Amino acid sequence: MSGNRPTLEAVAARAGVSRATVSRVVNGGAGVRETLRERVHRAVAELGYVPNQAARTLVTRRTGAVAVVIAEPESRVFSDPFFARQLRGISGALAAADTQLVLLYVADREDYPRIGRFLAGGHVDGALMFSLHRDDPLPGMAAEAGLPVVYGGRPGWPGAAAEPGLLYVDTDNRAGAELAVRHLLGRGRRRIGHIAGPLDQTSAVDRLAGYRAALAAGGAAGDAGDAGGGGASYGGPGDPEPGHPGPGRPELVAEGDFTPAGGERAMAELLARAPALDAVFAASDLMATGALRTLRAHGRRVPDDVAVVGYDDLEPATWTEPPLTTVHQDVEGMGTSMARMLLHRLGGGPERQDPVVTTPRLVVRESG
Amino acid sequence: MSGNRPTLEAVAARAGVSRATVSRVVNGGAGVRETLRERVHRAVAELGYVPNQAARTLVTRRTGAVAVVIAEPESRVFSDPFFARQLRGISGALAAADTQLVLLYVADREDYPRIGRFLAGGHVDGALMFSLHRDDPLPGMAAEAGLPVVYGGRPGWPGAAAEPGLLYVDTDNRAGAELAVRHLLGRGRRRIGHIAGPLDQTSAVDRLAGYRAALAAGGAAGDAGDAGGGGASYGGPGDPEPGHPGPGRPELVAEGDFTPAGGERAMAELLARAPALDAVFAASDLMATGALRTLRAHGRRVPDDVAVVGYDDLEPATWTEPPLTTVHQDVEGMGTSMARMLLHRLGGGPERQDPVVTTPRLVVRESG
Structure with a gap:
């Protein structure tokens, strides 16, 4: 708990890799090449690094809570039935696993640093994030906090498509x-x-x-x-x-x-x-x-x-x-899938899960 | 951090008072008679009791987060504009104080124990609770967790009206x-x-x-x-x-x-x-x-x-x-008042604040 613990940055510098890579390795290593993984493990051992999440787990085990982060202001979160429906699916799946849903939304760009602090504060075991916009800082914050994340909708940041181990649920x-x-x-x-x-x-x-x-x-x-x-x-x-x-x-x-x-x-x-x-x-x-x-x-x-x-x-x-x-x-079903995917990850299920992409269908009514 | 710390129950038993009274005393003592307060303080000293919140404060200071707990399922939270509007007021006031809003809702009565654990887990500094129903267990959970609370709407549990120090915002x-x-x-x-x-x-x-x-x-x-x-x-x-x-x-x-x-x-x-x-x-x-x-x-x-x-x-x-x-x-204004009242309490303002009760007015349109 002292302020002199080696940081993620120090491990990254010693291993010669990015902070995101260190974070991924200490959280299970999904999608990181074996050689890089070994370099990170060596740096972790040499520096005596304890990742946040591990420190947290030592003290309190799991928090039993998962954050749902919606990158939209409350005016949209509460007026677009998409969010309510997706949350219904998420709530059901989390409740079935006795996991508390903690909802965070982004009213303003100035909210990001504060949300990042909360995500890094050991208050949740993982996060479901949706309605992300390009250049959204949330994925980076979660990576720094060592927090497993499942995204709602295919992540769009540069290089995301090639990132192995990225978890998301989307529709085609x-x-x-x-x-x-x-x-x-x-x-x-x-x-x-x-x-x-x-x-x-x-x-x-x-x-x-x-x-x-x-x-x-x-x-x-x-x-x-x-x-x-x-x-x-x-x-x-x-x-x-x-x-x-x-x-x-x-x-x-x-x-x-x-x-x-x-x-x-x-x-x-x-x-x-x-x-x-x-x-x-x-x-x-x-x-x-x-x-x-x-x-x-x-x-x-x-x-x-x-x-x-x-x-x-x-x-x-x-x-x-x-x-x-x-x-x-199937918006509710997508919410259910997101929650289950994260619970599986948190429960120590196989590291590798594939993204879920559902197939939409046309419903013909009277407007066209 | 060991499991052998004296509990709130032990203090209550030693002092011969209720758990709620102990909780109130260790959180500032508002509304508790001087004689009872002294008995609790003595029991706390004799047992070496450290309240959760104090333990939390020693380790992490403040979490910088406040829970908003709505005792309704997401189908109502997301379809009744009352909640969105009240949250807009709350969000604004919390953001101005750089405090993270953490939204919890109650989909089912079975959710209560889990919400209680989250509230007691040191993840938030206080809570705003609204849409409580009679016999709602949330106030008791907050009291046990030593969490300061401001209620939206006059609390209706037996004896609430006579409870000094109870913080709420309502309209007449x-x-x-x-x-x-x-x-x-x-x-x-x-x-x-x-x-x-x-x-x-x-x-x-x-x-x-x-x-x-x-x-x-x-x-x-x-x-x-x-x-x-x-x-x-x-x-x-x-x-x-x-x-x-x-x-x-x-x-x-x-x-x-x-x-x-x-x-x-x-x-x-x-x-x-x-x-x-x-x-x-x-x-x-x-x-x-x-x-x-x-x-x-x-x-x-x-x-x-x-x-x-x-x-x-x-x-x-x-x-x-x-x-x-x-x-x-003024639903948004009531949200703002609730948040400010809690921030004032968390910021060490005077213990005694009076409930805020706003005055409604009639708006005549065409339906009647």
Whole structure:
């Protein structure tokens, strides 16, 4: 407990590896090459390093608690049914293992250092993190704290895809978006816009990729047609993304933020750029509800003039007028999987677990 | 850190007092008689007792974290905007003091022992608790853990009113209900029903008392009139509650659960008992939205046939058709006050703070 304990940094310097690598090794070594692992073990032995978690375990054993960290402010956490539903799955699985759920959310970027201190303070045995944005400091904080983590949604930081041992649960967002857009094409829609989620999140990026791929395969390229060429264009001459309509043909894509208000604004932007648009695929049901409001305000009938397809298939999809055709993902089940994966890890299960990626399906209602 | 440390129980036995009294004394002594305090101090000294919190403070100082415990399952925490709004106030005040908010909720009665362990585990410096139900074990757990607590809503356990030093923030629920019912009487309504909240919560009990008092003062006694006398009657011959219409005249009160579905059911019950009812005061806006649905389904026009008044004045009050006349309470401000009161206590401010009780006001919209 003295202040002179050798630090993680000292071990990293002695072993000639990164702090993240040291952290991974002292927490089980999943995904670290044998040679590196040996160097770290040697440095740990030479310096007499005791990792935080081990120190904690010596004193108190387990805390019996797991943090759920949502990288969103409470205004979103408490208004987007996605979070409540995922938490229902998590709560059930943690309760079954008599493990306390401790919910932390990020109201502001200034909250991060404090959350990092809490995560490093020995108050929880592991963490479930979701709705991470690009460059989110949370994964680094968890690594420094030696805290096992399971992510909700494929982590998007540079190099994440190649990191072995990374635990996450996701749905195949690209396949889901393709289902939605192919459905619209199959119904004869040809000017299909997309309301994307925030493009610093992989779910939004993957759904955009699915939209592009379906359009490219279907021949209808989301051509703005009557658009003046204004508005932001994602991708461009240097962008090899499949399905992109190519330079000179602006995509019918507007970025929202997964909220109803963001969907309203994005829909208005799409209508201004392409008044003759005949369908829109929104990357979440909440954004679709906003799109419906904008379409109504502009006198467009749904689905007669403009077909609308959402994503998630949570309660709001059935409350709208007309009810939403949408892509169903098993949000509660994903929460359950995340919790079980972490419990398995904490319980000393095999180091190597594979990410879980669920398959979405289309639910056809009246909006498109 | 050994298992042989003298326990709180041992101190209580030696001093001949309750565990709660020992806990209160070792945490500052607020509200404990001088003679008892001395007995506890002597027992503590003789046994060499170190309270959990002190042990914790010796080792780690403060954790810098505060628990917010909501005694409701996530289905309510995440669907009732009351909680989000109160948390917004709490978050802001805690963040300003660089204190981490740790949210715990109670999905099931079986969760209590685990929550008790977490609260006693030295992971937080204090707790804010709200939506407690009668006989809720949380206050006792906090007392045993030596954890300072501020309650949201007047605690309702037996003897709570007489307990000095009890910290809580509330709104004057009785006065708010009186405002609502007097408004309806002033508009000429004479058969006024009440959809109560769960009567194991003081907010619901106090609003019911306000409804009764206003009816008694106004002369219209919520007489069921054409009712057949069926249905539950709160109070009765042995009940001295002011405003009760007295034996033989069943009250037009149905108990809901603060949810829209509960409001729907309660409204149907009231209509069945008193088809000629001309107004209803619901103890929450969410229950009022349910009442509106039932009234619509029964072909009643609002406010023409039946006037509806809610309570809370959160977002749903403005979304309904027609928008709700309701009782406004400053929910976010109450959250801010709770957090500040606890921070003051944790920061070593004067032991004695008075509960904060805010004054509600009526907001007249179109429903009544």
